[in-house]
Amino acid sequence: MYRGGQRNATVDLKEGRKAAYQFGATQSLGNTVPVPVPVPVPSPASKADDERVCFEWYMCQAGTKLPGLDSASGFWAILLPQASAAEPAVLHAVLALSSAHRGQFYRDRDTQPGSIPDGQEQFTLRQYSKAIRCLQPHFATSDIASVRVALVACFAFVCMEFLRGHYRTGLAHLQNGLKLLGAIQAHSSMLDSRSRVLKPSREVIDDWIIEAFAKLHVQARLFGQGCQHLYLAPPIANPRPLTRKFLPVKEERLNWDRVLNEIFDLTEQCRREGIPRGTPYPSRLLDRQRYLLAEIMSWVETYHTSLASLPTHTTARQKFAYRVLHQHYTMANVMAQTCLNVGSELMFDLYTRDFIAIITQSIDIWKVGSSNSSFDTHGAGTSKSISDIGWLAPIYFTACKCRVHRVRLQAIRLMNSVSHKEGIFDATLAACIGREVMRIEERDFYKDVNLDDDFPLYSTPEERDSVLPTLPESYRIHEIQVVLPDDSTGQLLLTCRRTPDNGLEKIPPREYDLPSQSWRDATKINF
Numbered sequence: 001m002y003r004g005g006q007r008n009a010t011v012d013l014k015e016g017r018k019a020a021y022q023f024g025a026t027q028s029l030g031n032t033v034p035v036p037v038p039v040p041v042p043s044p045a046s047k048a049d050d051e052r053v054c055f056e057w058y059m060c061q062a063g064t065k066l067p068g069l070d071s072a073s074g075f076w077a078i079l080l081p082q083a084s085a086a087e088p089a090v091l092h093a094v095l096a097l098s099s100a101h102r103g104q105f106y107r108d109r110d111t112q113p114g115s116i117p118d119g120q121e122q123f124t125l126r127q128y129s130k131a132i133r134c135l136q137p138h139f140a141t142s143d144i145a146s147v148r149v150a151l152v153a154c155f156a157f158v159c160m161e162f163l164r165g166h167y168r169t170g171l172a173h174l175q176n177g178l179k180l181l182g183a184i185q186a187h188s189s190m191l192d193s194r195s196r197v198l199k200p201s202r203e204v205i206d207d208w209i210i211e212a213f214a215k216l217h218v219q220a221r222l223f224g225q226g227c228q229h230l231y232l233a234p235p236i237a238n239p240r241p242l243t244r245k246f247l248p249v250k251e252e253r254l255n256w257d258r259v260l261n262e263i264f265d266l267t268e269q270c271r272r273e274g275i276p277r278g279t280p281y282p283s284r285l286l287d288r289q290r291y292l293l294a295e296i297m298s299w300v301e302t303y304h305t306s307l308a309s310l311p312t313h314t315t316a317r318q319k320f321a322y323r324v325l326h327q328h329y330t331m332a333n334v335m336a337q338t339c340l341n342v343g344s345e346l347m348f349d350l351y352t353r354d355f356i357a358i359i360t361q362s363i364d365i366w367k368v369g370s371s372n373s374s375f376d377t378h379g380a381g382t383s384k385s386i387s388d389i390g391w392l393a394p395i396y397f398t399a400c401k402c403r404v405h406r407v408r409l410q411a412i413r414l415m416n417s418v419s420h421k422e423g424i425f426d427a428t429l430a431a432c433i434g435r436e437v438m439r440i441e442e443r444d445f446y447k448d449v450n451l452d453d454d455f456p457l458y459s460t461p462e463e464r465d466s467v468l469p470t471l472p473e474s475y476r477i478h479e480i481q482v483v484l485p486d487d488s489t490g491q492l493l494l495t496c497r498r499t500p501d502n503g504l505e506k507i508p509p510r511e512y513d514l515p516s517q518s519w520r521d522a523t524k525i526n527f
Contacts, residue, residue, distance in 0.1 A: 054098050058097070066387040068388025079208050083152050092127045097156045151209050151213075152209065162421065167485060181213060220423075221260070252321075260335075299325075307319070345401075355408075363458050365391045386423070395415055396415065405446065406461055413431075437477065437494075440510075441475050445472075478497055488514055
């Protein structure tokens with residue numbers, strides 16, 4: 001049990017996590033609950049003063065900032081506050097998340113060591129420990145209401161751990177949450193019996209929970225960290241008509257999850273089948289790719305035709321969300337175009353214009369966001385971090401997959417220019433990985449070339465920037481795998497492969513030490 005010190009709290013949390021998420025496959029998941037409605041902040045008299053202040057931080061800061069693109073999310077705006085008022089486990093989980101968000105605010109404001117008040121981390125750990133203890137009765141009863149409580153608390157734990165930089169622990173919570181959703185699917189109509197896809201539920205609460213986990217899951221997969229046993233977003237039924245106007249941000253955001261899951265699934269299917277180079281692809285794979293590309297093209301066309309004529313009641317924040325989604329769909333086009341060519345890194349050279357577009361769109365997002373901190377993905381006045389997608393994933397993708405030196409370097413520098421987090425994406429770590437990937441690939445290839453790396457950060461790349469000699473395929477790496485650290489004093493592990501002229505080559509793993517901010521060969525791996 002927690003006794004006031006961080007060490008004991010940590011031990012208690014580890015023991016609590018071992019006991020958590022233990023629903024069996026035969027337990028009842030019945031009982032429905034009514035559609036939730038907004039509730040006021042719990043009365044100050046119902047909580048200790050420090051908890052009241054922390055909950056108010058959630059209502060005024062964390063609960064509006066962390067949702068990112070969908071600031072009106074029912075999960076964040078309605079379900080979490082209401083569940084906090086009714087369920088102690090959720091209340092303490094939300095307080096732990098809110099406290100972690102407040103701690104991130106202090107880190108963003110002052111990067112000097114010791115900038116976080118001594119009591120802030122202790123308060124976070126106390127609430128975390130209380131939440132785990134309060135969950136135990138729910139694991140004993142395990143009806144549908146208890147499962148929902150566990151899932152909501154689990155979601156808060158994932159977001160909290162990502163904010164604290166405890167990425168492996170956060171991923172463990174995410175994995176447990178997905179497994180718990182799997183327990184629900186085995187006993188309800190939420191699972192399509194012909195696939196691994198969760199269908200929309202009859203309960204809006206369940207839809208909110210599924211959508212919340214779907215967003216975290218897609219982010220993790222983008223960073224190479226996701227689970228592949230379950231899809232949380234239904235597959236695309238039909239490509240969007242070219243004349244269709246934008247749906248609300250929430251629906252467009254969910255549609256993006258579907259597109260990306262389809263790309264991941266098709267890529268993985270091609271990898272499993274191991275189709276040799278030069279061999280024609282089966283029509284079933286080509287049809288799926290064409291279907292995906294039609295959906296992506298339709299969305300981009302809709303963006304160009306609809307953005308200027310959005311309804312007058314569309315807020316600036318909603319328009320900003322469509323800009324961010326446009327950047328992600330540009331990335332999705334490259335991913336979908338190349339997904340059948342697993343292992344062929346030369347294919348990415350055909351999409352240099354798309355990579356340049358991602359840089360241009362990122363600069364545009366930065367300029368628009370900087371002029372309005374209320375929806376800036378790295379704004380001022382509160383923590384710069386969010387739990388949803390922002391602009392980092394496409395820039396990270398560009399740094400790893402674009403082999404035009406000027407473009408990928410600008411992607412790395414853009415990530416280095418900010419310090420915020422977007423769910424599992426940490427700008428500093430992503431930039432660090434991107435720079436090491438570039439170093440491994442380029443080696444001494446450009447040693448005799450006069451590289452102009454001192455370009456203005458927010459300048460737009462031009463055609464002349466891509467006239468350098470093409471990086472040979474034997475220099476390029478693929479199958480990039482990253483093991484993230486679990487605290488600010490840990491290490492990050494990077495593994496990858498190269499395909500030289502004489503066959504596949506596994507490159508010695510590289511380890512990045514966070515305290516010293518330096519790379520070294522990983523001679524001994526302790527993960």
